Amino acid sequence: MNRTLVLLAGLAAAATGSLAHAGTVPGLTGWTTVGDVLLNSDGSALITTAAVDSGETPASAHSALLFDALEPALQLAPGALPGDSYEGSGLVLQTQLAAPVRISFNWTLSTDSFDAGYRDRAFLAVDGQLVGELGEVQPFALNGSYSLTLSAGSHSVALGLFDVNSTDLVSRLAISGLTVSPVPEPGTYALMLGGLAGVALVARRRRPSGRG
Numbered sequence: 001m002n003r004t005l006v007l008l009a010g011l012a013a014a015a016t017g018s019l020a021h022a023g024t025v026p027g028l029t030g031w032t033t034v035g036d037v038l039l040n041s042d043g044s045a046l047i048t049t050a051a052v053d054s055g056e057t058p059a060s061a062h063s064a065l066l067f068d069a070l071e072p073a074l075q076l077a078p079g080a081l082p083g084d085s086y087e088g089s090g091l092v093l094q095t096q097l098a099a100p101v102r103i104s105f106n107w108t109l110s111t112d113s114f115d116a117g118y119r120d121r122a123f124l125a126v127d128g129q130l131v132g133e134l135g136e137v138q139p140f141a142l143n144g145s146y147s148l149t150l151s152a153g154s155h156s157v158a159l160g161l162f163d164v165n166s167t168d169l170v171s172r173l174a175i176s177g178l179t180v181s182p183v184p185e186p187g188t189y190a191l192m193l194g195g196l197a198g199v200a201l202v203a204r205r206r207r208p209s210g211r212g
Contacts, residue, residue, distance in 0.1 A: 034073040034160075035064040035089025044176040047089050047161045049120060054087075054167045064089045067162065074158040077128040085121075086167050090160025091175070097152050100183035104147040109161075111137040111171040118164055120171035124148070125158040136164075137171050149183055 033039065036058040038046040050056040051063040058064070064087045065073060071081055074092045109122050114137060122134035124146065135142045150157070161173040 031091040031093045033060070033062070033089075033091060035070065035087075036060050036062055037089050037091060042176075043178065044174065045091060047091065047122075047159065047173040047175065048170055049088050049161055049163045049167075049172075050170045051087055051167065056170050059172075062089075064163070070160070070162065074125065074160055075128060075156040076125055076130075076158065080125065080128060080130055081162060084164050085162040086165065088160055088162030090158050092156060092158040094154075094156050095150075096154050097150055099152050100149060102147055102149045102181050102183050103157070103178070104145065104181075105159075105178040106143070106145045106176045107134050108141055108143050108174040108176075109135045109137060109171070110141040110174075111169060113169050114139040115169060118166050118169055120161060120164050120169070122161045122173045123159075125156075125160070126150070127156055134173070145177075 031045075036048045036050050038048075038059040040046070046059050048059050049064045050058040051065075052058065053063065064070075066087045067081050067085045070076075070085075070088050070090070071078060074090050075094065107122065111120060119136040119138075121136045123130050124132040124134060126148065131148070132146065134144065134146060148157075159173070159175060161171060163169070163171070
């Protein structure tokens with residue numbers, strides 16, 4: 001392999017390497033639990049609205065928090081939770097990213113006893129503001145998946161669940177399959193593709209000619 005081919009191969013490797021080191025967000029064990037949250041050994045989590053003061057049995061050693069304590073604990077801006085929220089629990093992460101990443105996870109939302117007037121809700125918040133509602137409880141369990149992209153810089157990410165209109169009833173949000181993948185920037189793609197194209201071109205030029 002000549003020097004040109006070595007150089008082009010090195011550029012392609014550097015480009016793909018920059019993708020692999022774009023930055024990561026810790027798994028669920030790196031997040032802070034707020035209220036009644038049970039972290040499992042398989043990397044999944046169970047978030048509930050159970051509180052001892054409401055006569056309920058939490059899944060963990062802690063109870064759900066009233067909304068005015070839940071907001072600051074999840075690093076939410078004052079008033080970020082809607083007016084019908086009463087108490088809840090969640091997970092929060094504060095992270096510093098060197099490059100953009102995509103966070104993906106699966107979720108399941110259920111309730112012990114469905115009441116149409118008390119549709120507890122699960123949510124996602126980024127940098128103190130709610131950016132998505134995962135769902136509100138139904139007579140049956142809801143399942144879904146969610147992905148979000150975070151730019152480089154400092155961020156807070158919160159996953160939570162809150163009681164609606166009352167502290168009665170217990171709802172549960174299960175989080176599983178959380179993955180983090182780097183998001184390549186346009187310049188990285190161009191460098192990688194250019195390097196690979198160069199490798200292919202040089203290799204083609206060096207290919208032995210066919211029989212005469």
